[in-house]
Amino acid sequence: MTEQQQKTSDTVIPQHIAIIMDGNGRWAQQRGKTRVVGHKNGVESVRAVVSTARKQGVKALTLFAFSSENWQRPEQEVSVLMDLFMFVLTREVKKLHKNNIRFQVIGDVSRFSDKLIKKINDAEKLTENNDGMVLSIAANYGGRWDIANAAKQLALKVSENKISVDDINEKTLDQQTSLAGLPELDLLIRTGGDFRISNFLLWQAAYAEFYFTETLWPDFKEDEFIKAIECFDERERRFGQTGEQVKK
Ligand code: IPE
Numbered sequence: 001m002t003e004q005q006q007k008t009s010d011t012v013i014p015q016h017i018a019i020i021m022d023g024n025g026r027w028a029q030q031r032g033k034t035r036v037v038g039h040k041n042g043v044e045s046v047r048a049v050v051s052t053a054r055k056q057g058v059k060a061l062t063l064f065a066f067s068s069e070n071w072q073r074p075e076q077e078v079s080v081l082m083d084l085f086m087f088v089l090t091r092e093v094k095k096l097h098k099n100n101i102r103f104q105v106i107g108d109v110s111r112f113s114d115k116l117i118k119k120i121n122d123a124e125k126l127t128e129n130n131d132g133m134v135l136s137i138a139a140n141y142g143g144r145w146d147i148a149n150a151a152k153q154l155a156l157k158v159s160e161n162k163i164s165v166d167d168i169n170e171k172t173l174d175q176q177t178s179l180a181g182l183p184e185l186d187l188l189i190r191t192g193g194d195f196r197i198s199n200f201l202l203w204q205a206a207y208a209e210f211y212f213t214e215t216l217w218p219d220f221k222e223d224e225f226i227k228a229i230e231c232f233d234e235r236e237r238r239f240g241q242t243g244e245q246v247k248k
């Protein structure tokens with residue numbers, strides 16, 4: 001067990017979990033409904049994982065809500081997703097605050113509407129001092145954007161003579177990424193049956209454990225989430241060492 005993991009009863013709880021919430025469209029289509037019905041039903045799963053993570057003592061939960069590539073979807077679907085984001089934010093922020101959860105959005109929010117940007121800023125401000133858990137919602141997020149953006153921030157510091165080129169290393173680059181300061185990513189879950197990362201947390205996933213499930217996002221609730229956490233508990237994380245070295 002690394003220092004970054006806690007032990008609650010017998011299960012090692014990952015400190016930082018990220019989820020690629022996939023399969024909403026297929027969930028709806030299987031029921032003869034339009035794709036957006038799947039997105040609406042996916043909201044219940046978001047509530048379930050946030051509350052379960054908090055109960056289990058997870059320190060950071062990062063959810064992929066909208067990728068930088070998702071703009072390529074039909075305009076109507078994108079617009080429903082934006083409205084849904086706005087609606088959920090309005091409805092849920094007080095509850096997050098009450099539960100001592102710090103909320104933040106990661107990604108390039110500049111492309112969102114002014115109204116949505118304001119909602120996001122207000123929610124971040126309201127919850128900024130909470131220390132129960134950090135909930136990061138990845139919206140207009142791409143892993144390559146995150147790394148490129150971090151590189152840009154460092155280049156800017158060099159050009160302003162605040163740091164020298166020799167100060168650029170893994171640690172200083174990490175400090176400029178969007179999840180800087182949070183515990184290392186322990187577990188990355190993808191629902192919906194595909195085995196890919198879809199440009200999510202490329203930098204942060206370096207030593208994360210991966211968990212893939214066929215379950216479509218609207219069906220992923222507390223039981224499924226606990227199953228993933230239990231599966232993590234059975235993994236042997238070697239970080240480059242041998243099995244013998246890590247078995248204490
Ligand atoms: C994930 O579900 C939600 C978003 C990408 C916003 P999808 O909408 O990708 O659902 P599928 O993968 O088409 O079933």
Ligand code: IPE
Pocket residue numbers: 020021022023064065066067070194196198
């Ligand atoms: C990844 O799902 C993005 C989110 C879950 C928000 P996608 O459905 O967009 O991924 P691809 O296109 O199948 O790789």
Ligand code: MG
Pocket residue numbers: 022023024192
């Ligand atoms: Mg998908």
